[in-house]
Amino acid sequence: MKKLVLWMVMAPVTGLCLSFMYSPSAVNHPSSKTGKLIISFRNSVDALPLELNKTYINSLQEPFKVTRLKYYISHIELDNTSAVITPDANYFLVNEEAPVSKTITVPFPAGSYHRITFLLGVDSLRNVSGAQSGALDPLNGMFWTWNSGYIMAKLEGRSPASSLPLQQFEFHIGGFQGRDNVLKKISLAFPGGKPFVLKAGKTLTIDINANIQKWFQGPRSISIATHPSCTTPGSLAKQIADNYAEMFSIVSVTD
């Protein structure tokens, strides 16, 4: 009888244990051998820190104010190592209006690293995979509803050089397929040519500056007077993306 009772107790208990063991877990538990990478973005116009609604002059001598600046950062890697993060969480929207969005924290395996690499934009797969959440939620105003796809980066403002109503200018840069692809892989070597070490349980902080001036002046000159708006994929979007791909630089790395 005792054995029977024992069996009766163990059967449901074992069953319960098994069901726990097999319950799929959506959480990717960082192991004890990870540290935190903190990327802190700051936006500037050349050497001046960017402030929304403040007048700056671009390299084409056009005065302009920025009213909105957003860009996607995804697929962050240190050397060739990926973050310890679920695929859904690997997208970040840096939004000048939301200071908290300018600091990204991601767990990485402990190690010694020389460079950071990330995608400026949202990979093509996520552009065709239906309704998304988090940073990719269409609520963030970065999804084209009439021509499916993400706006990879967005710069809006006012300039007396613009011929548009209210002197607006508007660069919504997107396009993920074929010749319209504006995705940019950004790779930045750590300064001084020496590796920085991310220790388990510790942090590695990278300050990255994004110089908005580059939108107007990179491989191409994009004047607000000539191009006050770019809101479709195509050759102009590609030119602006070629320009802004040069906007990032590492200010400092702290381990």
Added chain:
Amino acid sequence: MNVKRSTLSLYFIILITTSFGLMADSCSKKVKNNIATTPLQPDIPEGFPKPVYDFENNPLTEEGFALGRKLFYDGRLSIDGNFPCASCHQQFAAFSSYDHSFSHGFNNAFTTRNAPGLFNEAWQSAFHLDGGINNLEVQPLAPITAPNEMAESIENIIRKLNKDDVYRQMFRSAFGDDAITSQRMLKALAQFTVSLVSADSKYDRFKKGLLAFTPYEERGYALFKQKCATCHTEPLFTDGSFRNIGLPAVPGIDDLGRMKITGDPADSLKFKVPSLRNVNITVPYMHDGRFASLEACLQHYNNGVVKSATVDPLVADGIHLSNTEVVDMVAFLRTLTDTTLTKNPRFADPEHKAIFSPDRH
């Protein structure tokens, strides 16, 4: 002691039977946060190709479908409450806008294209007549936010739905908790629209050998296979391609179709080949609803095609139907009407149960 033992044993027997009962139950239901959903199998008719839609990424459930259905018929998805999805997609018209070349939107605005019927969406790889939408789930964002359609914002819809206990309960039933997000709303809507399958017309029954065609229909079908089926490929009655069939742009709308999406002049005036299923009840026709009858459409293919650089060679010189053949062809096209779709109470407005009460439990 014996009494205690037998009580204990009884307890465990109940415990074990209950566990088995629960295990058996969990075979048919999926459980998240202790909320069970009832899986639905995608409706994939015999003879249809493999669906394009990724059902694995949005497994159909009775609860998700019910939520999508409620959303589809809910005016709160529009700014003033007057324009649910169903205002332009009417079930009796195979979910097209019956007898409207352009649909009505907010503030007395018109759309600039004819609303297509909604069915067999799981087999489409691009949505809208210009193919600008690449996934069924994100399609509703376009009409919802278009100022001449539903003119609403997703933020505001979520705000409105959050005020409604019924919706919070339905989101909980479908997704495990009552968070109302754009992703869940869009996935629920997709569960409803992807379930609108049309595969039970007279044509389908003929193909299964369940009934015979009239001589008119039979002759029309033979003609169809000869003159139309290259683009309107069976069994979906579209090959999903974009083609210019020689309809010049209407001044004032100047719709260049596919070129608007690709920016490629070679795509000028090309529009998606629509399915011909239910064609008799999706009047009027063409991307701008310019033709009010099937006869007028066939007349266009006969001698109305306006040639241009991008016009499709298959129709550039007309398809040469005699008047008798037009009659036969129309007879065949009418066999594509699927009343199983248009009268299915599961697809009807859930708030108007009385209309279909005999079929409901």
